[in-house]
Amino acid sequence: MKIASKEIDFPFVLAPMAGVTDVGFRCVASFFGADATVTEMLSARAMSVNPTKTAYMTLTTEQEKLKIAQIFGHEPEFLQKAVQNPLLEKFDMFDINMGCPAPKIIKNGEGAALMDNLPLASKIISACKNATTKQVSVKFRKGHKTENFLEFARMCEESGADFVTFHARTVAEGYSGKADYDAIATVKAKLDIAVIGNGDVVDEKSLNLMRATGVDGVMIGRGSLGRPWIFAELQKSNNFDGAFLGTSKLFDEQNKITNLAKFATVKKHLEILRERFDEKWLENYIRKHLLWYAKDLPMTAAIRNKLATCDNLDESLQILQEAFGVENE
Ligand SMILES: Cc1cc2nc3c(=O)[nH]c(=O)nc-3n(C[C@H](O)[C@H](O)[C@H](O)COP(=O)(O)O)c2cc1C
Incomplete structure (x- = not known):
């Protein structure tokens, strides 16, 4: 079409x-x-x-x-x-x-x-x-x-x-x-x-x-x-330039997106918004997105609750990074 x-x-x-x-x-x-x-x-x-x-x-x-x-x-x-x-x-x-x-x-x-x-x-x-x-x-x-x-x-x-x-x-x-x-x-x-x-x-x-x-x-x-x-x-496609997300390994052997790539996506999403929006506004706005990203991750209720109430973007990212099991660079 x-x-x-x-x-x-x-x-x-x-x-x-x-x-x-x-x-x-x-x-x-x-x-x-x-x-x-x-x-x-x-x-x-x-x-x-x-x-x-x-x-x-x-x-x-x-x-x-x-x-x-x-x-x-x-x-x-x-x-x-x-x-x-x-x-x-x-x-x-x-x-x-x-x-x-x-x-x-x-x-x-x-x-x-x-x-x-x-x-x-x-x-x-x-x-x-x-x-x-x-x-x-x-x-x-x-x-x-x-x-x-x-x-x-x-x-x-x-x-x-x-x-x-x-x-x-x-x-x-x-x-x-x-x-x-x-x-x-x-x-x-x-x-x-x-x-x-x-x-x-x-x-x-x-x-x-x-x-x-x-x-x-x-x-x-x-x-x-x-x-x-x-x-x-x-679309069963895996032909992406990982450089955009700052990570090389986007897909694993089974062609599933890696946790590394998922977390890099969260970071990219947030980075784009941080460059354009007021940080205070963003702290509230982004929460729902972060909770959606965290939806299927293994997390205790206490940590999920922390993410739901956290008003520091770097801390929220840290929580997600741990939940995704991604190590510090
Ligand atoms: C949070 C939310 C906001 C939405 N806002 C709009 C909107 O601004 N304009 C619109 O045409 N549809 C809006 N929709 C409807 C979606 O575009 C879509 O038609 C609907 O969610 C059904 O598709 P889905 O089953 O893939 O979600 C919204 C849906 C959701 C869940």
Whole structure:
């Protein structure tokens, strides 16, 4: 499929995740093979009125191969302005969020609430398309008040979307239950534009099930938390320049990523953020990422608790280093 300016056979895309897909995480996921990465959702109105916060969320690195900015809002004029905003100039394409289930977003008629208002959703898509020569995609769910995903997908196509990403859960389902892969197969079969499948891809088995729907690419969200190397594992690739992480041995004899490489990834993620963000802010922000990285590590409850409350980044790294069993250089 064509994604941004590139033709890629079955792209692997890092999902937009608010409060998660920071510049460091997008960078390390790209290193491990994410073909495209998506920012956290960016308010079209906020970036026009007060761009400071958006500026932080739109930081990028050279490592990212295809950079996608995800925008949201309910006012076509603000979304149109967003795709022309200088802050987003360095992005290769735009994605419009029409799937967010958060109550405060729905209340504003944004995110998945747009699935109940096809005329407005259509207006937003065409306004964005008319304002840029770059690709514009739409990410949506199975439905909000009704399960109108097929009608909605067709509307996206008719309104000029270059492709769609479909997370096959309703708003009411949130993140519970299973994504409906039959619904994904239906949308793929009925659309002429490309469809990226999203929901519950965490390993080879789930990836194969997703591939069986016929989709043109896959987007991975929660499966990458604390595990940005999932892109290398699923693509079965091990051809990476370890120099980027400052370590030569990325994979062992069984082609499994080594603990050394995992810890180097944590360090790289943090290093990128430390270069760009205030240390005090980062101490709080990074905790969830560190706990995700620590998820499967053998740790006593006391040490895990220490990591959860530690407000010194070097100490947190030390805890993780020990848990990964990595010796000092
Ligand atoms: C913490 C978190 C934040 C999210 N933020 C966004 C967002 O900003 N925009 C969006 O379109 N989807 C967002 N999502 C949804 C994901 O992009 C994705 O559609 C969903 O997690 C299903 O994919 P998965 O099963 O691979 O995680 C978020 C999900 C999580 C868990």
